[in-house]
Amino acid sequence: MNALLDTALRLVVITGAFLLLPLIVGQTEHKVMAHMQGRLGPMYAGRFHGWAQLLADGVKFAQKEDVIPAAADRRIFGIAPAVALVPYLVILVVVPVGPGLVGRDLDVGLFFVLAVLGVGVLGSIMAGWASANKYSLLGGMRVAAQLMAYELPLVLAASSVAMAAGTLSLPGIVEEWRWWWLPWQAIGAVVFFVAGLAELQRPPFDMPVADSEIIFGPYTEYAGLRFALFILAEYAGIVVLCALTTVLFLGGWHGPLLPGVLWTLIKIFLLAFVVIWVRVSYPRLREDQLQKLAWVGLVPLALLQLALTGVVKVLLAA
Amino acid sequence: MDGYFGSYAVVGALLLIGVGIFAGAMTANRLLRPHRPTPEKLLTYECGVDPVGEGWAQSHVRYYVFAYLYVVFAVDAVFLFPWATVFAAPGFGVATLVEMFVFLGFIALGIVYAWRKNVLGWT
Numbered sequence: 001m002n003a004l005l006d007t008a009l010r011l012v013v014i015t016g017a018f019l020l021l022p023l024i025v026g027q028t029e030h031k032v033m034a035h036m037q038g039r040l041g042p043m044y045a046g047r048f049h050g051w052a053q054l055l056a057d058g059v060k061f062a063q064k065e066d067v068i069p070a071a072a073d074r075r076i077f078g079i080a081p082a083v084a085l086v087p088y089l090v091i092l093v094v095v096p097v098g099p100g101l102v103g104r105d106l107d108v109g110l111f112f113v114l115a116v117l118g119v120g121v122l123g124s125i126m127a128g129w130a131s132a133n134k135y136s137l138l139g140g141m142r143v144a145a146q147l148m149a150y151e152l153p154l155v156l157a158a159s160s161v162a163m164a165a166g167t168l169s170l171p172g173i174v175e176e177w178r179w180w181w182l183p184w185q186a187i188g189a190v191v192f193f194v195a196g197l198a199e200l201q202r203p204p205f206d207m208p209v210a211d212s213e214i215i216f217g218p219y220t221e222y223a224g225l226r227f228a229l230f231i232l233a234e235y236a237g238i239v240v241l242c243a244l245t246t247v248l249f250l251g252g253w254h255g256p257l258l259p260g261v262l263w264t265l266i267k268i269f270l271l272a273f274v275v276i277w278v279r280v281s282y283p284r285l286r287e288d289q290l291q292k293l294a295w296v297g298l299v300p301l302a303l304l305q306l307a308l309t310g311v312v313k314v315l316l317a318a
Numbered sequence: 319m320d321g322y323f324g325s326y327a328v329v330g331a332l333l334l335i336g337v338g339i340f341a342g343a344m345t346a347n348r349l350l351r352p353h354r355p356t357p358e359k360l361l362t363y364e365c366g367v368d369p370v371g372e373g374w375a376q377s378h379v380r381y382y383v384f385a386y387l388y389v390v391f392a393v394d395a396v397f398l399f400p401w402a403t404v405f406a407a408p409g410f411g412v413a414t415l416v417e418m419f420v421f422l423g424f425i426a427l428g429i430v431y432a433w434r435k436n437v438l439g440w441t
Contacts, residue, residue, distance in 0.1 A: 089335070104325050291381065
């Protein structure tokens with residue numbers, strides 16, 4: 001009974017974090033982007049610096065009409081937002097925030113994470129196809145192109161960490177982590193983070209939703225709550241990507257003075273800040289430039305990292 | 319809640335919670351939202367003009383070569399994971415390291431081949 005209660009409590013905390021953290025990242029993005037562009041951003045909702053803006057948005061979305069175009073494939077159109085959103089919740093079950101503080105320590109955790117991360121992208125492809133709209137279809141095809149470009153560097157960079165730690169369990173990886181992994185795994189970290197940004201379709205890799213040419217890509221026909229869920233999925237994706245980068249490359253809960261959970265959160269939010277910063281700073285890449293960057297840049301770098309990891313690890317063991 | 323199936327039961331429970339969140343949100347939405355469909359509202363969006371033809375248009379998937387490359391390499395990469403956990407175990411050392419360079423060599427050779435064939439471009 002106690003074990004059951006323990007598991008239930010962990011699931012409640014994970015669900016709470018999943019619902020809360022993306023909103024904090026979203027609000028941060030509002031304010032950080034605004035200040036980087038010499039604006040104030042939301043100032044009205046909730047009185048103090050517009051802190052309740054996203055709650056107000058949520059209330060608005062919940063009351064909006066659910067418009068499904070007559071030409072669309074209704075069923076797929078309807079479930080696509082869930083396919084995009086739910087995988088990010090499921091991933092959080094294996095992400096440790098402190099020693100022993102993890103939903104469930106799966107022994108194939110890293111593999112599980114990479115597999116489920118790919119499912120989220122399917123939601124966008126489904127939306128693009130089911131909308132029966134030319135912009136959506138183009139957007140969906142770009143999503144697919146992007147997935148193929150960035151999945152491989154992502155997987156290779158992640159497996160470099162698995163080699164270094166000798167385990168696929170995420171808490172196990174953090175326990176093995178030492179500070180000198182930072183320079184040792186630096187290339188892998190950059191490759192993983194950049195590939196993750198592309199997987200989330202975040203700027204500068206937001207070609208699939210390029211608003212100046214294909215309206216909003218796969219989400220063009222979406223309105224109301226289903227649209228809001230896609231946007232929520234994007235921010236949940238940022239949280240998951242930053243959490244994974246923290247756990248794999250930045251040592252998770254390791255850090256001086258402060259408690260471990262706090263260190264994990266600090267690292268996650270620093271990375272989320274970088275995600276926002278990159279959005280404000282870089283122009284959008286064209287789809288072919290993106291493919292080229294991935295295959296001629298990131299994949300060779302990831303292979304180099306694998307070689308480096310292998311050599312150092314065997315030398316250390318010898 | 320222990321063991322192999324116990325672990326994945328927890329994962330399954332979280333999946334159900336996720337589906338529940340989605341279903342709950344859509345149900346709340348159903349209770350709160352208006353529903354006044356008109357033929358114009360349900361028309362496919364094409365910048366305000368009437369849509370031409372249907373949305374499922376045929377187009378040239380120019381990145382199909384990348385798709386092949388991706389499938390080949392992704393299958394390779396799957397084998398990395400079980401290997402990654404044991405390659406530095408006592409008694410393996412240099413032998414597995416050589417194997418790794420053979421593996422990396424194959425992938426690198428594949429990419430160099432694709433690059434020299436000029437298929438890593440868009441057109």
